[in-house]
Amino acid sequence: GLRARVGSFDTQEVQAYGTLPGKDLGLTLAANRYRSDGVRDNNQNRQDSLYGDARWKLDQAEWVLKFSADTQNIRLPGSRLIQPSIGLNQLANDPKGTGTPLDWADRQGWQAGLTGNFNLGEHDATFDFGYRNKAQAAYFDFGGFPDYRESDLDMFSLSPRARFNLAKHTLITGVDINHWQYGTRLSNAPGNIHQPVNHVSATQRSIGVYVQDQFTVSPDVVLNTGARTEQFSIRARDIYDPSAPGGAFGSGALSGDQNEREYAWELGARYRVSATGSLYAKAGRSFRFATVDEIYETNASWNHEFQFLKPQTALDAELGWETGGARRGGRAALYAARVKDEIHLDPYSAGIGNTNLPPLQRYGLELEARTSWQALQLSGAYTLAFARFTAGNYNGVDLDGKDVPLVPRHKVALNLAWQASAVTKVTVSANHVSRQYMDNDESNTLGVRIPAYTVVDARIEHRMGGWIWAAAVSNLFDEDYYTYAVRSNITADRYAVYPLAGRSGWLSAEYRFR
Template identity: 30%
Template sequence: MKSLPSHRSTAAWKPLALVSALATLSFPALAQVETGQKLTPVTVSASRFETTEAPIGATVITAEQIREAGINNVNEAIRKIGGVYGRQNFSGTSDFSLDLSGFGTTSDNNMVVMVDGIRISENEQSPTLMSSVPIDSVERIEIVRNGSSVLYGEGATGGTIQIITKRGKTNATRGSVFAEAGSYGYQEARAALSKGWDNFVLDATLGSIHADNYRANGGLRQDTFSGGLQWVGKDARLGFRVDSSRQDSRFPGPLTAAQYQSNPRQTFSPNDYGSFDVDRYTFFGEKSFGNLKLAADLSRQTKNVEFFQGSLNKARTETSQFSPRLRYLSNAGSVSNELVAGLDFTHWNRVSEGYPTTDSTQKSTAIYFRDEIKSGKARIAFGVRHERFEKNSFDTVTLLSQYQNKTSVNAWSLEGAYQIQPLVSVFAKAGRSYRVANADDNSFTLNNKLLKPQTSNDLELGASFGDDAKKVTARVFQHKLKNEIMLDPVIANAGSFSGFGANVNLDPTKREGVEIEGRARLTQAFSVIGIWQYVNAKFTEGPYAGNEVVLVPKNTATLRLNWLPGNGHTADVGLQWVDSQRYGGDFSNTCNLTIPSFATLDARYAVRVGAWEFAVRGTNLTDKNYFTNAYGKCGGGIYPDTGRSVRFSARMDF
């Protein structure tokens, strides 16, 4: 592994040393995790408040499912268990660009990601750093597809991903240590500990990864910490949480089609590197007064980025969020009502040095309201949101990104579900969602013209058949977009950025498709998950009318088989298939090349011996040469995905 840049004042933790130190802790009197133990009911966050009833049409991934599949990071869990398609990012980390509804190159900006209700989606053109969330701290992941702007604001047209961390239990102590090593110089170590006493719970999770990775100049070093302290009363909860990540990456860069065919592991940018340091501090609290519950979150995140790609660039981003809200529950005979209302205040600022050199700020204030009525077998909900944005940017060098702008947008939603029979239910969702241009979008526009807000009319119809043992959910969805924000690489005369295209408001576009998700326990030991999605993404007006939107596979499919006999042995096998798709720059659809379709196979086997679990897992077991990201116009900008990888791990629970 080529040495990473030494710019830190302290050395990164050594993975094996971390495990060795923490493994010396001993808690012999504590209960151990038993395979096949009875699980407690899953609690979900349907309306920014916890409830035992899932959001209409939602997918929930539990910590148990993550453990059984041997998955080591949040992004991988969403792709492999949730069946969400992901594209390789530019830095070789686990933060794949996830695409919930066929948004291609802008999928990161059309999806909202939250950790315990705090938005961590970036207000810039970069993937959400889910790798900053240690996997051992995750209690569950909730995926809600399609428009969700009423509750979560701009960028939620494709849907939302909510990561809920473990709260721990009062009067209990639990923990684990984990180590894994394998192909391409991979080493990982994790440790987690939760201690409860009286009404207090303290928890901490550490993680460290060192890897050479598949490609030359693709090394990665990442250290994470997540910890919190909370007090839990009869009708109140108050706490504080810290999440921190330090990441150093080498950048292997893109390849042409000829270079990829010659050697997909090579690099032509041997000196490029980057670092991403993220710190997030969150205060949270909630209090019930009979049927009324008040809650609030206050968070502060700082991100320091440094990267070298021909020249050195630095940026510091600070984001503050404050979200007070209330919920009122009422009942009148057989009819129950849940009213949720709240405010969202966000302040975002980024100061960058390099090219461009800018000081950009975005402030937003939102008010929202949602009411859900339940009567017998029916649920119906209606919500509205109004959000006001104030943006300004000052470019101290080129003077090309100077602007001050104020704008307001609205969203609404109408949802309903009805249980026709004990094992059959139907649901429908309609609404309007939006996205506003971020600082990167407005930095590379045609003639420096600010972009208009993107809006989408959203529709989803679906049905579920079965119960918890065997269930199939099918849905059809549609997004009709106006002023979609995207980089158009074909546009010429884009100011000083001529030759690279420009960010524009596209002519009207549309996404429509079908998704079928099935989950079944075949026997006491075997269970299966299958997910298939078809997306038709097209331009509907303008010079590209009828053309396909780039980097959107028409079909994706996931199949996973899990074996859990209850005797200490477990196994998990997964198959994923992705259809062919257009290169990122092929707006005209004239390239005779496409990103080829591919299928990958992964598997894991584990055995438990007392408090220990030993496992072996492999990804891309057929050693398929494939790629998921290629931003070039025709056969260029290729970022190869990883070849066959095998890893061995050991874990102790106490």
């Protein structure tokens, strides 16, 4: 098939895709090109991608080869600054402007994965091998103190696993092995990168072992259990050259390494109350490690360092009820989690980089419903979310009871679809998000929050033979809004916002070959 789309901000997109089916062999290919000038100055985005999927079926096995490649070139418009004490409000005076007209970033990547699925009678086994490469370059002018860096990341993964279908049990066990090789070079200009100020190299390795079991106690009761343990290590070094261009006032990070071991578990139960309704409960422990490309930044004195972080861990529980099928039904759930050492990108305590947050708890309510009547389909979702620190003293501020930034209390989503005819469909969606504290305002003392907003989108699609014609309007009522803002860690009442697009639209034409 072929698809072309044009829209606001000089947006142009072309897609081509196709499948060659066969009895034992199959091939799927897809390519995409995207161009847009963006809503703001210095906001251009250029993307190209290619995806492929080849399958080969044997009597008791199947081999799947997946591969993809992509490039992206983007300009970085930066934020709009607001500081009431000096009358600064770039959001009101120039919302589409840029304070970083020279900043940009490029990315090139490709990946390939080979999967083997083997049928062993009542049981089966799977073998996954993957490789991914990601090369990035970025330039930040910083008001005449430029920073240019090139990074390269190679990732290898190996994941064998087996599933055993027993009388009342479905048992899955497996191993995940990952190896990351990371390198980055820092300079003051692209032309000087051959003699970098800093040359960072790091290696990350992890191996995890897990087991899961689904136990059918009776036709109405199912239990789920699981456990995982993982060993994780990072070794990193930084070679600093003060004689390199721009290196006179630089610094180098001390070499270091980190070794961690963590575990996770899960326990769940589902009870079928009726033919369409079920109660469920689940609890578990999870973890997350900071990856090798997240640890090299600067401290509060602007000296480079490896910020080895503690593993993030969480204990969580959920109790819920589900009913209905695809056209009519609903879900209600209560959830709670206690999180230790949450990994967060945060300039609040130590320069620009990641840090571990103090202990916090998250809890709330989730509601979902869907129904249909003749040609109409209506669905909705509501989330009530609380996230608060339970302890901690952050830069002299007691955080106990403070709200965690970037967590809106209320989120509402509504979607209405009207099948106007056999070939025409109209969809309208609305999303409301309540106000929330800004990033870097863990103390909740700025006095300004990210405002609440409501965004409505509409789309119409018409089919004619092999053709699909579509048109859409995003942000139908031209809401002025932003979803991210960050408080300054230097000036008390200064903060930066990242405004999003007002009303915009696009038209597309697609043809599917038969």
